[in-house]
Amino acid sequence: MTIRLILRKKEFELEGKSVQVKQAYELLNLSPEAHLMVRNGELLNENDWLRDGDEVKIVAVISGGAAGEEKGRAE
Numbered sequence: 001m002t003i004r005l006i007l008r009k010k011e012f013e014l015e016g017k018s019v020q021v022k023q024a025y026e027l028l029n030l031s032p033e034a035h036l037m038v039r040n041g042e043l044l045n046e047n048d049w050l051r052d053g054d055e056v057k058i059v060a061v062i063s064g065g066a067a068g069e070e071k072g073r074a075e
Contacts, residue, residue, distance in 0.1 A: 001052045001053045002014060002015055002016075002052070002053075003016070003018075003019060003024075003050045003051070003052065003053075003054050003056070004054070004055045004056070005024065005028065005037075005056050005057075005058055006055070006056070006057050006058065007028075007030075007035075007057075007058040007060070008060075012028060014027065014050070016052070017051065017052045018049050018050060018051045018052065019049070019050050020046070020047065020048070020049055020050070021037055021044050021045065021046050021047070021048045021049070021050060022046035022047070024037070024050055024056075025046070028058075030058065032046055033061075034060060034061050035058050035059065035060055035061060036058070036059045036061060037050075037056050037057070037058055037059075038056065038057045038058075038059060039054055039055070039056045039057075044056070
């Protein structure tokens with residue numbers, strides 16, 4: 001079996017019995033600052049281990065907003 005990683009509509013497979021999350025980011029050339037890994041609804045950190053048979057969703061982190069604009073502020 002393999003470890004299956006899903007990013008948007010792309011699927012990646014890692015061979016092996018286990019790999020650490022931070023190693024998976026490196027193997028996929030992804031930045032941990034810009035992506036999150038989720039397994040069974042649980043957010044994983046870089047020190048967690050992915051195991052044979054795991055299916056993990058990779059979520060791109062999006063941030064932003066209008067610069068200098070504060071909602072609800074009275075002038």
